[in-house]
Amino acid sequence: MSTRGGLSSRSHSAFIHLRKDLDELHVEAWGRRWQACQTRRLCRTDVDGSPQTANDAQSSEWTHHDHIEELEYECIEGMGRMANALCAQPSLGAQAIVVLGEYKTLLVHLIETESASQKKQRPVVVTGHPGIGKTTFLFYLLLYRLERKHPTAIQLDTGYYFIFDDQGVVVRRCTHYDHRLDKCWALVDSNSEIVKPCGPLSRRAARVIQTTPPEPERWSWYEQYGAALYVMDLPNAMEVAAIIKEHNYDPSHTLFYVSKWGPSPRTILRIVEEIDKVGTAALVEDVLEESATHAAQKICATPSILLSCVLSVWVCQDPLMSNLLFITPRRRQRTPNQTGAELLRYQGVPMIPTKHLFDIFTSRWLATITATSSLQLYNVLGSDPLAQSLLPAGWMHAIRTHARLTTGSPLLRIFQGKTEAWLQPSTHLLRGALGVLENADTKSSFYWYPSSSDKNLLDFDGILGIPGVKTGLLARRKRGDIYAIVHAISNHENDGCVVSVTEMAEKLWDHTRHLVTKGYKLNVLVVADEAAVAQRLVTKFTKDLKNFRVGRKLVRVGVGVWGCVLNTGDP
Incomplete structure (x- = not known):
C-alpha cells in the first residue's frame, strides 16, 4: 500500500x-x-x-x-x-x-x-x-x-x-x-x-x-x-481471477493472460484496467514484451546474473527483470513415497513461468548466441538450485541441450548400443525458418534451432550438421552426418518425446534430402536426462526405423539412432 x-x-x-x-x-x-x-x-x-x-x-x-x-x-x-x-x-x-x-x-x-x-x-x-x-x-x-x-x-x-x-x-x-x-x-x-x-x-x-x-x-x-x-509463493490463476473480480473487473480472460504473462495480480490488473478503458491491452502488452525482452538481453549477455537472483545471495535486480523472472520459494523434491515438492521458504529462486516468456528468452538468446555465452548459459542452468527452479524440467532440458550443442567444445559422448563416439558441437547457428537449410554450408558444421512456428510442424527439436572429413591423404572422404535432435526426459509421458519416430524421420527427410545427396547420413540423436531413458529410446527408435522407406518407389534409407545424456552439472 x-x-x-x-x-x-x-x-x-x-x-x-x-x-x-x-x-x-x-x-x-x-x-x-x-x-x-x-x-x-x-x-x-x-x-x-x-x-x-x-x-x-x-x-x-x-x-x-x-x-x-x-x-x-x-x-x-x-x-x-x-x-x-x-x-x-x-x-x-x-x-x-x-x-x-x-x-x-x-x-x-x-x-x-x-x-x-x-x-x-x-x-x-x-x-x-x-x-x-x-x-x-x-x-x-x-x-x-x-x-x-x-x-x-x-x-x-x-x-x-x-x-x-x-x-x-x-x-x-x-x-x-x-x-x-x-x-x-x-x-x-x-x-x-x-x-x-x-x-x-x-x-x-x-x-x-x-x-x-x-x-x-x-x-x-x-x-x-x-x-x-x-x-511467499505465487498465487494460482483462480486466486488472481478472484482479485480481478473483487476490483469489479471482468475476470473471464484471467487464465489467458496469466498463462501468457505470469501470475502477477498487479500485471493482470494493469491489463484488465486498460481493456476496460480503451477496449484493448495492446499498449500494456507492448510494454511487458519490451521489459521482458530487456531482461532476456541482460541474462544472455551475462548468464551468471541468474545466480544473483537466488534470494539468499541476492546482488541486485533490475526492476524490469520482474516481468520475465518470477521469484518463488525454492522447491525440493520429496522422497519417492511422498507427493509434491517441499517449499524451502528461506530461499527464493527465479523462474520463468510461461511458455510465452520462455520463447522471449530463447529468441533473444538465439539472436545473440556465441560459443562462449552458450557454455556459460549451459553451466549456469546446470547449477543447483537454478536447475530445479528456473524452468519446468522439459524446458530446462531443452534450453540446456541447445546451449550444449552450440558450445563448439568440449566433445559430447554419444552411444549406439555398445558403440561409442564423440560428437563435436557447432559454433555456427543457422537462424531463420526451415528454408535456411537449403543454403547450409556443407564444408562446416551448423546447428539449426526451429522457430516456434516450425516447432509446431516438426517432431524434432533441432538439427546438427557435421561435415565429412578425410581420414588420410589417400583415404576416401568420410560421410557427413545430419542429426535430428530429440529431447527426452524421465518421469514424463512417453519420456517427453515424440510418439512416432517414423513420421519424424519422414519430415526430416523432406527437409534435408538435398544434404543427403551431398553425402550426409541421416541420424536421430536422443538427448536425455538419464541414461536409461536414452538407451530405451535408442532401442525403440532403431527398431522402428529398421525398414524406413521414402518416396513413391519406397526407397530404403538408413537412419542411425544415437543417444546421449545431459545431467545437471555435466560439463
Whole structure:
C-alpha cells in the first residue's frame, strides 16, 4: 500500500479527524470479527475465456497449472476505511481484499514459530515477487490479531507508527519509544519510503514482521537482528481471477493472460484496467514484451546474473527483470513415497513461468548466441538450485541441450548400443525458418534451432550438421552426418518425446534430402536426462526405423539412432 500523502503531511485539523477514524477502527476490530467478511465462489468456466483479439499463436502455457474447477475464497470488504484510518491507500486500489492461500499458510507459520518462553521473538522478513499482495497480508494479519486482542503496532510511514492494544490506539513518532511496544508484534511495510523498521519497533517490539520487495537494501538489516527470511509463493490463476473480480473487473480472460504473462495480480490488473478503458491491452502488452525482452538481453549477455537472483545471495535486480523472472520459494523434491515438492521458504529462486516468456528468452538468446555465452548459459542452468527452479524440467532440458550443442567444445559422448563416439558441437547457428537449410554450408558444421512456428510442424527439436572429413591423404572422404535432435526426459509421458519416430524421420527427410545427396547420413540423436531413458529410446527408435522407406518407389534409407545424456552439472 502506498503512503503518498500519508500521516506525515497531515494538518492539525486532519489529524483530529484521523484520531476519530482510528478510534472507530479500534472499536470495530478489537475483540470482534470484522463484519465485512464474506465467503465467495468462482468457477473455472468464469475465467478461461480468450479475448476476441487473441489467435492460436497467442495461446500459451503456464508452468504452474492448477486444475481447480471451483475456488471458494474469503473476501474482506471495508478495507478502504482501514486504509484511510492508517493513512494508506488500499493495496492495488481495492476496497476489498482476497485472502490468498499463502496468507493462511504464512499465518500458521508465524503462530507456530512464536515461542511462549521468550519475551523477544525472532523477527521475520516476508518477501517474494513484486505485486503478489505482500502488503495486503499485513492488513489481514492486523485484523486477525485485533480480533483476538493481541497488541499490535503497524508502521506504514517514515514519520509515525500506530499501537493497538487494550488501552486503545495511539499514534507515535518513529523516534518515540513507547513501553506498550514490549507486548506488540510490529507490522512494517517496506514501501518506497520505508527501507527498514524504525528504531523503537526494531528494538522494543516483541516481534517484527516486515513485508518487503526482493531488494537487499530493504531486508539486509535482518542479519543484524537474526531475522528469519520467508519467501511467499505465487498465487494460482483462480486466486488472481478472484482479485480481478473483487476490483469489479471482468475476470473471464484471467487464465489467458496469466498463462501468457505470469501470475502477477498487479500485471493482470494493469491489463484488465486498460481493456476496460480503451477496449484493448495492446499498449500494456507492448510494454511487458519490451521489459521482458530487456531482461532476456541482460541474462544472455551475462548468464551468471541468474545466480544473483537466488534470494539468499541476492546482488541486485533490475526492476524490469520482474516481468520475465518470477521469484518463488525454492522447491525440493520429496522422497519417492511422498507427493509434491517441499517449499524451502528461506530461499527464493527465479523462474520463468510461461511458455510465452520462455520463447522471449530463447529468441533473444538465439539472436545473440556465441560459443562462449552458450557454455556459460549451459553451466549456469546446470547449477543447483537454478536447475530445479528456473524452468519446468522439459524446458530446462531443452534450453540446456541447445546451449550444449552450440558450445563448439568440449566433445559430447554419444552411444549406439555398445558403440561409442564423440560428437563435436557447432559454433555456427543457422537462424531463420526451415528454408535456411537449403543454403547450409556443407564444408562446416551448423546447428539449426526451429522457430516456434516450425516447432509446431516438426517432431524434432533441432538439427546438427557435421561435415565429412578425410581420414588420410589417400583415404576416401568420410560421410557427413545430419542429426535430428530429440529431447527426452524421465518421469514424463512417453519420456517427453515424440510418439512416432517414423513420421519424424519422414519430415526430416523432406527437409534435408538435398544434404543427403551431398553425402550426409541421416541420424536421430536422443538427448536425455538419464541414461536409461536414452538407451530405451535408442532401442525403440532403431527398431522402428529398421525398414524406413521414402518416396513413391519406397526407397530404403538408413537412419542411425544415437543417444546421449545431459545431467545437471555435466560439463
